[in-house]
Amino acid sequence: MASKVPVIVFSEESMEPGTKSWMRACDETVRALENHGCFVAKYEDFPPELTDPIFGAAKELFDLPHETKVRNPDSAYSKGYIAHYPGTPLLEGLNLDGAEKLEACEKFTALMWPSGNTRFCKTAHSYAREISTLEKVVTRMVFEGHGVGEYFDSHDESMTYLLRILKYKKPGEDEVNINPVAHTDKTFLSILYQNNVRGLEVMTKDGEWVTFESSPSSFMVMAGDACVGWSNGRIKACYHRINVREDGPLRYSLGVFSYNTGTIDIPKELIDQDHPQQFKSFNHLDFLRFYDKSQDRTKGQCLIKAYCGV
Numbered sequence: 001m002a003s004k005v006p007v008i009v010f011s012e013e014s015m016e017p018g019t020k021s022w023m024r025a026c027d028e029t030v031r032a033l034e035n036h037g038c039f040v041a042k043y044e045d046f047p048p049e050l051t052d053p054i055f056g057a058a059k060e061l062f063d064l065p066h067e068t069k070v071r072n073p074d075s076a077y078s079k080g081y082i083a084h085y086p087g088t089p090l091l092e093g094l095n096l097d098g099a100e101k102l103e104a105c106e107k108f109t110a111l112m113w114p115s116g117n118t119r120f121c122k123t124a125h126s127y128a129r130e131i132s133t134l135e136k137v138v139t140r141m142v143f144e145g146h147g148v149g150e151y152f153d154s155h156d157e158s159m160t161y162l163l164r165i166l167k168y169k170k171p172g173e174d175e176v177n178i179n180p181v182a183h184t185d186k187t188f189l190s191i192l193y194q195n196n197v198r199g200l201e202v203m204t205k206d207g208e209w210v211t212f213e214s215s216p217s218s219f220m221v222m223a224g225d226a227c228v229g230w231s232n233g234r235i236k237a238c239y240h241r242i243n244v245r246e247d248g249p250l251r252y253s254l255g256v257f258s259y260n261t262g263t264i265d266i267p268k269e270l271i272d273q274d275h276p277q278q279f280k281s282f283n284h285l286d287f288l289r290f291y292d293k294s295q296d297r298t299k300g301q302c303l304i305k306a307y308c309g310v
């Protein structure tokens with residue numbers, strides 16, 4: 001894995017804009033996203049005391065009765081509850097919209113546990129805050145690394161983060177191992193964390209599938225279709241899939257997905273003779289609506305060109 005997908009260290013120093021290690025990480029980040037569409041972030045400051053509680057919180061959530069979980073409403077960004085759909089019978093998921101904000105976590109928790117569950121609420125919120133911090137650092141590096149750091153603040157003000165909590169059940173005797181189809185995310189960036197059960201595979205630039213090896217401080221950072229549009233096609237979207245095997249413990253995975261609540265403009269600085277304009281400005285939510293209406297067989301592909309390609 002290490003030789004195929006870059007590993008970038010996010011230490012206290014490299015997360016501090018202006019330092020030497022920031023510059024280095026910034027270069028590595030841009031190169032990784034342009035070449036591969038993804039990299040593994042070794043997030044040194046991720047609190048180790050959050051790992052067990054966040055996966056414990058995921059388990060506690062899925063142990064709730066079906067009629068409780070369906071209470072989570074759909075939002076503009078996602079389905080509320082993904083419940084063993086016919087095409088993906090092993091997958092169950094819940095989406096917590098705007099999880100970087102405490103009020104959103106409180107609202108979600110009150111729906112799931114009307115008598116309260118402070119531990120869940122605090123854990124989900126702390127996790128989303130930590131990962132959205134990493135996501136912001138990566139995004140700032142993407143902007144600065146492309147020489148357009150001055151646009152970062154206004155982009156950042158419009159960002160929202162969705163926490164997706166996923167569980168993969170093991171296939172029964174008579175069930176084949178059906179996993180979600182390979183796809184690119186429709187996000188700006190996605191950051192994935194899994195318990196110690198493998199499953200996530202990303203496609204390298206040579207077209208080879210590489211398995212993401214879990215560790216308590218390893219996060220897979222992937223560019224989504226919106227980032228491809230923003231970068232005028234310099235960054236590629238990460239094509240990935242899940243391959244859960246039949247034996248071993250249950251797999252839980254946590255995704256933090258970033259979306260812009262407004263319009264994403266393609267910086268004029270990223271358009272030149274060598275890089276003619278490939279995309280028009282687009283509204284991220286309208287792009288998600290376009291995705292929803294797209295035919296199932298195309299949904300896995302990077303759709304940004306079809307949506308706002310020039």
Ligand SMILES: O=C(O)CCC(=O)C(=O)O
Binds near residue numbers: 242254255
């Ligand atoms: O299960 C995972 O780790 C990733 C899930 C995924 O790709 C998605 O929700 O878009």
Ligand SMILES: [Fe+2]
Binds near residue numbers: 183185240
């Ligand atoms: Fe995905």
